[in-house]
Amino acid sequence: MASGKEIRTQIASIKSTQKITSAMEMVAASKMRKAQERMAATRPYADKILNVIQHLAFANPEYRHPYLQDREEKQRVGYIVVSSDRGLCGGLNNNLFKEVLHEIKSKSDKGLQVDICAIGQKASAFFSRLPVNMVAQVTQLGDAPRVHELIGSIKVMLDAYESGQIDSLYLVYNQFVNTMTQEDKFIRLLPATPGEPSQEMSHHWDYIYEPDAKEVLDDLLVRYIESVVYQGVVENIASEQASRMIAMKNASDNAGDLIDDLQLVYNKARQAAITQEISEIVAGAAAV
């Protein structure tokens, strides 16, 4: 059995680990709340832009933007994979990557090749070790990413789509369901299907366009895709923090259990030592 001193140092070291994990848990909780607020703040823009696109697509059926034209997946498929920059957030990233690998495999079974755009350090590290074609990446976005940090990598994928290099584009990220649950989500960005306009939008009226409908629609579509990707990134951050919070809570709980067990072992060792000492004294006294 380990001596009393050894057990005491072990308990002390576990206690300091527990302090770190519970601090990380609290930090993650407050960051999660902020990320959730940011998530809510991005919604009006995307909703509005989608509304206008629906109306435009409906009002101008003769003009089909390449993003809106249906295309068959013939050769290549693009994926924008959103991950976190840091680890210690449970199985969040790995679960997502597993799903992506699954997708990639099912695509390559059909004879399709895959282009990856990695957002976040983890995705970049993961896909650079795989035999897939990583065409763009952006990392170190921090807790409050900005849209203009994403524009470059999104443009790479949009250009590839426009030139016919890829036939479709997907966005993959962790959807924030609630604090306990995050689900991997696949969204097809291109070709886009804006859907039918709502009732009030579909009346027979049209905008006055300046300069003209096509140019405005072009602008809107690019911004729409950027805003969807941005939303995905923000939502992934909320998921990351939630997942980290749970992971750190579990770690703190486990540390508590370990400390309890060790404390018991320590008490037993101490008691045994005292008993032994007393019996030695008694034996000594009896001998005299």
Next chain:
Amino acid sequence: MAMTIHVDIVSAEESIYSGSVEAVIASAQEGEVGIYPRHAPLLTRLKAGEVRLLKDGKEEQFYISGGILEVQPHIVTILADTALRADDVNEAAALEAKAAAEKALNDKTAKMDFAEAQVQLAEAMAQLRAIERARKTRKH
């Protein structure tokens, strides 16, 4: 009471303004536009510049770096860009993203990847554990 029109200024990152005003003045691509209630539906691109909102004789100003203005008879929506956009700036950003990907792919030998290091650490730890176990069984 003067007629008012509802204005929402939103960007991809946040909602900047929402409220009722008497008029909106913005610098559109084809020139400055003033929007009063019951304006005809209009969709136009905005240049970088200021958006002025008139309310109770006072004026509120916002600077936006471009965007899209959508007008419906009682609602005006400004979809503001979050940053100055120009084709060459976007092009540079795209090239940067590509270069970053290439760097990450080629950097494998020069700098050990963190993930790779983690795998090696886990392997080394497993080996140590095996050695320790072997030692213990020999002792008994």
